[in-house]
Amino acid sequence: MQTFHVTLAADDRQTLFIDERQRCAAATALARVGGDALLLFCAVDDHVHLVLRGEARRVAQMAGNASQALRWIGRVGLEPARIRPVASRVHLHSLVRYVLDQSTHHALATATHPARWSGSCFWDLVGARRLPGFGPGALQASLPRLSRSDVWGAVGLPPLEPASDATLGSVSAPALYEAGAAAVGTVSLDGRGERTLAARTAVAHLARRLGFADAAAREALGCAERTHRRLLARPNAVADERAIRLQIALRHVVGAVESARRIA
Numbered sequence: 082m083q084t085f086h087v088t089l090a091a092d093d094r095q096t097l098f099i100d101e102r103q104r105c106a107a108a109t110a111l112a113r114v115g116g117d118a119l120l121l122f123c124a125v126d127d128h129v130h131l132v133l134r135g136e137a138r139r140v141a142q143m144a145g146n147a148s149q150a151l152r153w154i155g156r157v158g159l160e161p162a163r164i165r166p167v168a169s170r171v172h173l174h175s176l177v178r179y180v181l182d183q184s185t186h187h188a189l190a191t192a193t194h195p196a197r198w199s200g201s202c203f204w205d206l207v208g209a210r211r212l213p214g215f216g217p218g219a220l221q222a223s224l225p226r227l228s229r230s231d232v233w234g235a236v237g238l239p240p241l242e243p244a245s246d247a248t249l250g251s252v253s254a255p256a257l258y259e260a261g262a263a264a265v266g267t268v269s270l271d272g273r274g275e276r277t278l279a280a281r282t283a284v285a286h287l288a289r290r291l292g293f294a295d296a297a298a299r300e301a302l303g304c305a306e307r308t309h310r311r312l313l314a315r316p317n318a319v320a321d322e323r324a325i326r327l328q329i330a331l332r333h334v335v336g337a338v339e340s341a342r343r344i345a
Contacts, residue, residue: 082134082135082136083134083135083136083137083140083166083167084120084132084133084134084166084167084173084223085132085133085134085135085137085140085164085165085166085167086130086131086132086164086165086166086167086176087130087131087132087133087140087144087147087162087163087164087165088128088129088130088131088162088163089128089129089131089144089147089148089151089159089160089162089163090127090128090129090159090160090163091127091128091155091157091158091159091160092157092158092159092160094127094128095127095157096126096127096155096157097124097126097127097128097129097151097154097155097157097159098124098126098154098155098200099155101199101268102267102268103154103155104124104198104199104200105199105266105267105268106154107124107129107151107154107155107200108122108124108199108200108201108202108205108210108212108266109212109213109266109267110147110150110151110154111124111129111131111147111150111151111215112202112205112212112213112214112215112266113150113212113213113214114143114146114147114150115131115133115143115147115214115215116214116215117214117218117219118133118134118135118139118140118143118219119131119132119133119202119214119215119219120132120133120134120173120219120220120223121176121177121180121181121202121220122180122201122202123180123181123183123184123198123200123201123202124151124200124201125183125184125200129147129151130179130180130183131143131144131147132167132173132176132180134219134223137164140164141162141164144162144164145162148162170223170224173223173224174224174227174231177220177224177227177231177232177235178234178235180201180202181195181201181202181203181206181232181235181236182195182235182236182237183195183198183200183201184198184200184201193335194236194237194335194338195235195236195237196236196237196238196331196334196335197331197332197335199263199266201236202215203232203235203236204263204327204328205217206220206232207229207232207233207240207327208320208323208324208327209263209264209324209327209328209331210263210264210265210266210324210328211264211265211266211276211320211321211324212265212266213276238334238335238338241327241330241331241334242330243323243326243327243329243330244326244327244329244330244333245326246290246291248329248330248333249287249291249326249329250291250292252291252329254288254293254297254298254300254301255301256329256332257284257287257288257293257301257325257329258270258284258301258302260325260328260329260332261280261281261283261284261325261328262280263328264280264283264321264324264325264327264328265277265279265280265321265324270284270302270303271303278315279318279321280321280325281302281304281312282312282315282316282317282318282321283317283318283321283322283324283325284298284301284302284325285298285302285309285312285313286312286313286317286322287322287325288301289313295309
C-alpha cells in the first residue's frame with residue numbers, strides 16, 4: 082500500500098483558521114475524513130499537511146473531501162491538493178518531526194510550544210486527545226520501529242506520564258474543564274454529543290476525587306445539581322481520564338519550559 086504526503090493550501094495564502102475553535106474543528110474534520118488511512122496531520126495558519134496511505138485514486142478523493150470540509154470551517158478557498166508519494170520508510174520517519182512541529186517550522190506568532198498546538202495530531206498519537214476515526218494505529222503499522230520517544234521528541238519533550246492526583250491538586254476547576262475540552266478536540270463542553278458527555282463525565286469524576294466542592298465543579302461545568310449527579314452516576318472511561326491527565330501534564334511541563342526560556 083502506498084503512502085502520500087498531501088498539502089492543502091489556502092488561496093493566495095489567506096489565513097485558514099483564525100482561532101483555537103477553528104483549529105480544533107479542523108483537526109476533528111481531518112480525523113473524520115482520513116480515518117484509518119490517516120497517519121499524520123497538522124493544520125497551521127494557511128495550509129494543512131496530511132500523510133495518507135492507500136491507492137492513489139483513493140488518496141486523491143480523501144484529499145478532496147478534506148479540502149471541502151476545511152472550506153466550511155475557514156470559509157476560505159483552497160488551491161488544488163499537492164500530492165507527493167512518500168518514497169521510503171526513512172522519508173516517512175522524517176515526516177513525523179516535520180508534520181508535528183509545523184508551528185515552530187513556520188514561526189507562528191499564534192503558537193506557543195508545538196506540544197500545545199491543537200492543529201497537530203501529536204495529542205492524538207500520545208493519547209492526550211480522542212478524535213473519532215483517528216488513532217496512532219496506522220502510523221505504528223507503517224513505522225513499527227517508531228518509538229514513544231521519537232513521537233515525543235518530535236515536539237521537543239521527553240515522554241510524559243499522565244498527571245498524578247498530587248499534580249492535579251494544584252489545578253483549578255476551570256483548568257480541569259479546559260483540559261477536558263481539549264481532550265475531546267474542542268474549546269468548550271456545551272454540546273450534547275457523546276464526546277462532550279464523556280469529557281464532562283470525566284471532569285466531574287476527577288473533580289470529586291480531587292476534593293473539589295461540588296458547587297465549584299458544577300460552576301466549571303455550567304450544570305445544575307441534578308445534571309451533576311447524573312454525570313457522577315455514569316461510568317468514567319479510563320482513556321478519557323488519561324487524556325485529561327495528559328493535557329494537564331503537558332500544560333505544566335510546557336509552562337515550565339517557557340518560563341525557563343523567558344528567564345534565560
